[in-house]
Amino acid sequence: MAGRAGIFMIAGLAFFAAPGVSEVRASDTGPPGNGAPIWAECSGCHQIGPEATNAIGPNLNGIFGRKAAALDNFQYSKSLARAGRDGLIWTYETLDAYIANPRVFASGTRMSYPGLKDAAKRADLLAYLRDFSDKPRDIPEAEPTARRAMPELSxxxxxxxxxxxxxxxxxxxxxxxxxxxxxxxxxxxxxxxxxxxxxxxxxxxxxxxxxxxxxxxxxxxxxxxxxxxxxxxxxxxxx
Amino acid sequence: MNVSLNRRSFLGTLAASGAILSAPAVLGQSRPRVVVIGGGAGGATCARYIAKGSAGAIDVTLVEPAEVYYTCFFSNLYLGGFRDFDSLGHRYDKLTGDYGITHARARAAGVDRDARSVTLEGGETLSYDRLVIAPGIDFVDGSVPGWDLSRAGIMPHAYKAGPQTRLLKAQVEAMPEGGTFCMVAPPNPYRCPPGPYERVSMVAHVLKARNPTARILIVDPKEKFSKQGLFEEGWQSHYPGMITRIGPDFGGDKVEVRPDTMEIAIDGEVEKVDVCNVIPAQKAGMIAAAAGVTDDKGWAPVNPHSMASRADANVFVIGDASSQGDMPKSGFSANSQAKVAAMNIRAELTGSTAFPAKYSNTCWSLIDTDDGIKVGASYEATDEKIASVESFVSQTGEDADLRKATYEESLGWYAGITADIFG
CATH class of the missing domain: 1.10.760.10 (Cytochrome c-like domain)
Incomplete structure (x- = not known):
C-alpha cells in the first residue's frame, strides 16, 4: 500500500520539480552535459542545487564523500540507515553500483528506481551529480583506492x-x-x-x-x- | 509447504544416491527411533530438524520435564528490566503439533547404551536407534567452597533460566541503599562466555536508577574474559566507579562464600555482601556422565564432523555438554551443532545426503540501554576439533547509532532463533 502511494506522489511531484531543474541546468555551476537529461528521471524525487530541499528523496548536494543516510532531516529506509551505520560512504564507485541496481545494493531501499544498466549513462549522471559536491575537481572519476561495491561475476x-x-x-x-x-x-x-x-x-x-x-x-x-x-x-x- | 518440499527432496535424494544400500538395517524395519534428551537450544532444534527433514520417516521423542522452556539467553535482559520474564518462555506445542514430535515430560534418569534405551525418572524406558544428549550444564561440586546447590536459595546461581533468575532479580531490587552486589564468576569453560559480564552490566543498569550508591564486586578466577575491552569501556562510561573486578592476581581465584552470614572471603579477607550471585565451575549435564560419554574434565568429546560421541557412534552430544573444540558454549552454538547432528542422523537412518558440516556462532550482549555489542566466528570441522575459521568483534569507540543497531539486531536474532528452535 505504501508503495502505491509512493508512485502517485512521484507522478505528482515531477511537475513541480521540473522548473527547478531547468534553472539548475541553466546555471553556470558546471558542465552537466549529457547527464542532465538523465537527471530529469531522478528529479521527480530528488532535488539538487542551491535551492534544493529534501523531497520524496533526500537532496543530493554534496553527495560525494557523504556517509550513506547522513542527512538529519530525512527519513531513510532501514536498509540505507543500516548501510550508513556500517560505514558506507558515497563515492563514485558506490554511487555507480547503487544507481545500477538499487535493490541489489540496499535490499530495502525505498528508492523506487529500477536501475540504470547502461554504464556510460551512469557515468554521465555521476558527472552531473559531481558538480554539486564540494570541490568537485578533487573528486576523481574513480578513486584508485576505492573499493568496488558490485562484485564482478563471470x-x-x-x-x-x-x-x-x-x-x-x-x-x-x-x-x-x-x-x-x-x-x-x-x-x-x-x-x-x-x-x-x-x-x-x-x-x-x-x-x-x-x-x-x-x-x-x-x-x-x-x-x-x-x-x-x-x-x-x-x-x-x-x- | 515445508513438509511437501522436504518430502520431495528427501525422496529425490533417496532415489538418486542409491542410499538404500547404505542403511539397510534400519530402513527394513518400522520407523527408526530417535530420542532427544533436553529441550533447549540444542535438543529442541535437533528434534525439530530431524522431524522436519524426514517428514515423518523418523519417530522423534523429546525428553524434557518442562512444559514451558525459559531461555538462558536474554535472561540477563530480564534482570536489567528490558524484557519481562514471560517473553523468555517457549512451549513445545508446535514441535508436537506441527512436526509430530512426542514430548515425554520427564527427566532422563539413565542410558543403557548396549540395550540402546533411555530410562525416565518414572521408570519408563524408551528404545532408540540414535540418541541425542543435549542436557546443557551442571555445576561442579565444591568448586566454590561454602556453596552447593542447597544454598542456591540464598546465593543464587541464576545460570539456568527459571526461578533462580527471578530470585536474583528480586534480591537486586531489595538491596539496601549503598549495598554490595557480589558475583563469583566461573572458571573456563562455561556456558555463555560474555554472560556474567552482561549480567553485571544489567545489574548496574538497575542499580544506577534505583540505588546509585550501591557497588558491584566481581570475584573472578580468570585473568581475562570475553569482550573485556568493550565491557570495561562501557562500564566506565555508563556506570563510573560502580564496578570493581578482582582477578586472580588479587585472590579472585581463592574465594569462599558463607551463605549463613552473607559474607565472602577473598584469599582470607572477609567482606559482607548483600547479594551474592555464585556462578560455579561447570560440567556437562549429569545424564551425559550417566551415559558414560564424558571425559575426565566432565564434558563429552564428539566427532567434529557429525557431533557423534567419540565413545559411541549411536549417541550424539550437542550444545554446552559437548567438548568439540573452539566453539563457545552458547545457545547459538547449540542450535548450529544441532543442525549438523540432525543432518547426520537423518542420513544414517533414512539415507538422505550428509553435507560437510558448517558451524557458526554470534553472541550479542547489552551494556546499557541501546548499547549492544557482539562477537562471532565461523567454524569448520577438522578431524581433531571444530576449528575457528574467521571471527569478528565489535570495536571500542563505536558510535551510538551502530550500538543501537547492534542491540536491535540482537532482538531480531532472538525472534529468529527461538522460531528456529521451537517452530
Whole structure:
C-alpha cells in the first residue's frame, strides 16, 4: 500500500520539480552535459542545487564523500540507515553500483528506481551529480583506492543453477537469525528474492564490498555453488 | 509447504544416491527411533530438524520435564528490566503439533547404551536407534567452597533460566541503599562466555536508577574474559566507579562464600555482601556422565564432523555438554551443532545426503540501554576439533547509532532463533 502511494506522489511531484531543474541546468555551476537529461528521471524525487530541499528523496548536494543516510532531516529506509551505520560512504564507485541496481545494493531501499544498466549513462549522471559536491575537481572519476561495491561475476557464476536440497541444509544456518516468515525487525528479510539479486548480494558480502561483519563472515566461506544453492532455496521459500 | 518440499527432496535424494544400500538395517524395519534428551537450544532444534527433514520417516521423542522452556539467553535482559520474564518462555506445542514430535515430560534418569534405551525418572524406558544428549550444564561440586546447590536459595546461581533468575532479580531490587552486589564468576569453560559480564552490566543498569550508591564486586578466577575491552569501556562510561573486578592476581581465584552470614572471603579477607550471585565451575549435564560419554574434565568429546560421541557412534552430544573444540558454549552454538547432528542422523537412518558440516556462532550482549555489542566466528570441522575459521568483534569507540543497531539486531536474532528452535 505504501508503495502505491509512493508512485502517485512521484507522478505528482515531477511537475513541480521540473522548473527547478531547468534553472539548475541553466546555471553556470558546471558542465552537466549529457547527464542532465538523465537527471530529469531522478528529479521527480530528488532535488539538487542551491535551492534544493529534501523531497520524496533526500537532496543530493554534496553527495560525494557523504556517509550513506547522513542527512538529519530525512527519513531513510532501514536498509540505507543500516548501510550508513556500517560505514558506507558515497563515492563514485558506490554511487555507480547503487544507481545500477538499487535493490541489489540496499535490499530495502525505498528508492523506487529500477536501475540504470547502461554504464556510460551512469557515468554521465555521476558527472552531473559531481558538480554539486564540494570541490568537485578533487573528486576523481574513480578513486584508485576505492573499493568496488558490485562484485564482478563471470557469466558462468551468474548462471549457476543451485541445488535446493543443499540450499535447504545451508539455509538452516541463515535461519538462526533470518526468519522464514520474512519478519524483518532488526535483521532483514531474505526470502523470495530474485535469485540473481541474492547471488549478487552474497558475493558482494563475500568480496567484502558490503560492510556488515556477520554477513561478510557467513558469505566468506560459501562457494559459488553454495551461494547459488541458497539463492535457489530462498527464492521459493514459503512459510 | 515445508513438509511437501522436504518430502520431495528427501525422496529425490533417496532415489538418486542409491542410499538404500547404505542403511539397510534400519530402513527394513518400522520407523527408526530417535530420542532427544533436553529441550533447549540444542535438543529442541535437533528434534525439530530431524522431524522436519524426514517428514515423518523418523519417530522423534523429546525428553524434557518442562512444559514451558525459559531461555538462558536474554535472561540477563530480564534482570536489567528490558524484557519481562514471560517473553523468555517457549512451549513445545508446535514441535508436537506441527512436526509430530512426542514430548515425554520427564527427566532422563539413565542410558543403557548396549540395550540402546533411555530410562525416565518414572521408570519408563524408551528404545532408540540414535540418541541425542543435549542436557546443557551442571555445576561442579565444591568448586566454590561454602556453596552447593542447597544454598542456591540464598546465593543464587541464576545460570539456568527459571526461578533462580527471578530470585536474583528480586534480591537486586531489595538491596539496601549503598549495598554490595557480589558475583563469583566461573572458571573456563562455561556456558555463555560474555554472560556474567552482561549480567553485571544489567545489574548496574538497575542499580544506577534505583540505588546509585550501591557497588558491584566481581570475584573472578580468570585473568581475562570475553569482550573485556568493550565491557570495561562501557562500564566506565555508563556506570563510573560502580564496578570493581578482582582477578586472580588479587585472590579472585581463592574465594569462599558463607551463605549463613552473607559474607565472602577473598584469599582470607572477609567482606559482607548483600547479594551474592555464585556462578560455579561447570560440567556437562549429569545424564551425559550417566551415559558414560564424558571425559575426565566432565564434558563429552564428539566427532567434529557429525557431533557423534567419540565413545559411541549411536549417541550424539550437542550444545554446552559437548567438548568439540573452539566453539563457545552458547545457545547459538547449540542450535548450529544441532543442525549438523540432525543432518547426520537423518542420513544414517533414512539415507538422505550428509553435507560437510558448517558451524557458526554470534553472541550479542547489552551494556546499557541501546548499547549492544557482539562477537562471532565461523567454524569448520577438522578431524581433531571444530576449528575457528574467521571471527569478528565489535570495536571500542563505536558510535551510538551502530550500538543501537547492534542491540536491535540482537532482538531480531532472538525472534529468529527461538522460531528456529521451537517452530
Amino acid at each position: 557469466a558462468d557464476v551468474r548462471a549457476l543453477a543451485g541445488d535446493p536440497e543443499y540450499g535447504a541444509y545451508l539455509a538452516s544456518e541463515c535461519l538462526t537469525c533470518h526468519q522464514t516468515s520474512g519478519a524483518d525487525r532488526g535483521i532483514p528479510s531474505i526470502t523470495l528474492w530474485p535469485t540473481e539479486d541474492f547471488v549478487l548480494a552474497m558475493h558482494a558480502y563475500k568480496q567484502k564490498l558490503r560492510p556488515h561483519p556477520v554477513m561478510q563472515m557467513m558469505a566468506g566461506r560459501l562457494s559459488d555453488g553454495e551461494i547459488a544453492a541458497l539463492a535457489a532455496y530462498f527464492a521459493d521459500l514459503k512459510e
